[in-house]
Amino acid sequence: MNLRASAGILFVSLWCSVLKATPPLIEKLQAMESLHTAFRQQISGELHTGRLWVSKPNHFRIETNSPWQQILISDGATFWNYDIDLEQLTIADLELDPKKYPILLFSGIEGNLIDSYDVSAYTDEDHDVYVLTPKKNNQFFASMMLKFSGEMPASIIIRDAAGQRTDIIFDSPQTNIELLEDLFEFSAPTGIDIVDQRTVAGDS
Numbered sequence: 001m002n003l004r005a006s007a008g009i010l011f012v013s014l015w016c017s018v019l020k021a022t023p024p025l026i027e028k029l030q031a032m033e034s035l036h037t038a039f040r041q042q043i044s045g046e047l048h049t050g051r052l053w054v055s056k057p058n059h060f061r062i063e064t065n066s067p068w069q070q071i072l073i074s075d076g077a078t079f080w081n082y083d084i085d086l087e088q089l090t091i092a093d094l095e096l097d098p099k100k101y102p103i104l105l106f107s108g109i110e111g112n113l114i115d116s117y118d119v120s121a122y123t124d125e126d127h128d129v130y131v132l133t134p135k136k137n138n139q140f141f142a143s144m145m146l147k148f149s150g151e152m153p154a155s156i157i158i159r160d161a162a163g164q165r166t167d168i169i170f171d172s173p174q175t176n177i178e179l180l181e182d183l184f185e186f187s188a189p190t191g192i193d194i195v196d197q198r199t200v201a202g203d204s
Contacts, residue, residue: 021121022114025130028151035106035153037173043166057108058096059184073186074101078198080186089188092197099140102156127154137161151175 034055041048041064050064062072069084079094098104099116113119117132127147134141138161145157152175156168188194 021130022119024121024128025119025146026113028148028153029105031151031176032106032153033176034179035173035175036177036179037153038171039168040171041166041168044164052103053179053183054103054107055179055184058094058104059179060101060103060107061183062103071186073184075184082186082188082192087189087192088195089192090195090197093199099134099138102141102144102158105146106153 032054034053036051036053038051039049041050046067048064049066050062052063053061058074058076060072060074062070064070071080071082071084073080073082074094077094079092081090081092082088095101096104096109098109113132115135117134120131120133122129122131127149130146130148132144132146134143141158141160142163143159145155147154147157152173153170154173155170158166158168160166
């Protein structure tokens with residue numbers, strides 16, 4: 001989830017086979033109807049901070065407040081990317097592809113894990129760790145690591161195709177709380193540049 005454009009394994013104590021690792025991960029993801037957390041995201045030494053909200057099916061809102069302000073929203077069908085500093089809004093159809101939007105793994109897209117990823121697991125002193133490797137090469141990431149503290153998501157670590165690592169750490173996450181629908185709606189402010197990339201009905 002690189003917020004403006006988009007794992008290394010550290011201390012391994014126990015590896016599990018793909019067949020043993022995938023069901024527990026799916027169970028954790030399926031049990032999560034909603035998620036709200038502050039986060040810290042580190043990319044190549046640059047720290048980003050913000051908050052995110054996730055609700056099934058495929059609703060999410062991500063707000064970054066440092067080093068720039070940006071809002072990413074999906075209502076399950078449409079994706080809004082509002083760069084506050086640039087006063088520019090991009091609107092697109094939401095692609096239900098966790099390779100492009102890893103946050104979708106927490107919002108209802110977990111069903112394709114077996115078909116799309118090799119999943120391995122291990123435990124360290126504090127976390128259950130699941131490593132997802134795409135079965136087919138893609139332009140977005142080479143591997144993705146999901147860390148859980150019990151049933152609570154703790155972090156996502158992404159290594160992209162160029163080898164760059166992104167760490168997203170969740171601070172005080174809450175799951176299965178009620179989230180209002182208007183969190184996942186967006187009204188464009190007046191006077192901003194709008195780029196609408198949505199597919200028009202009937203287009204080939």
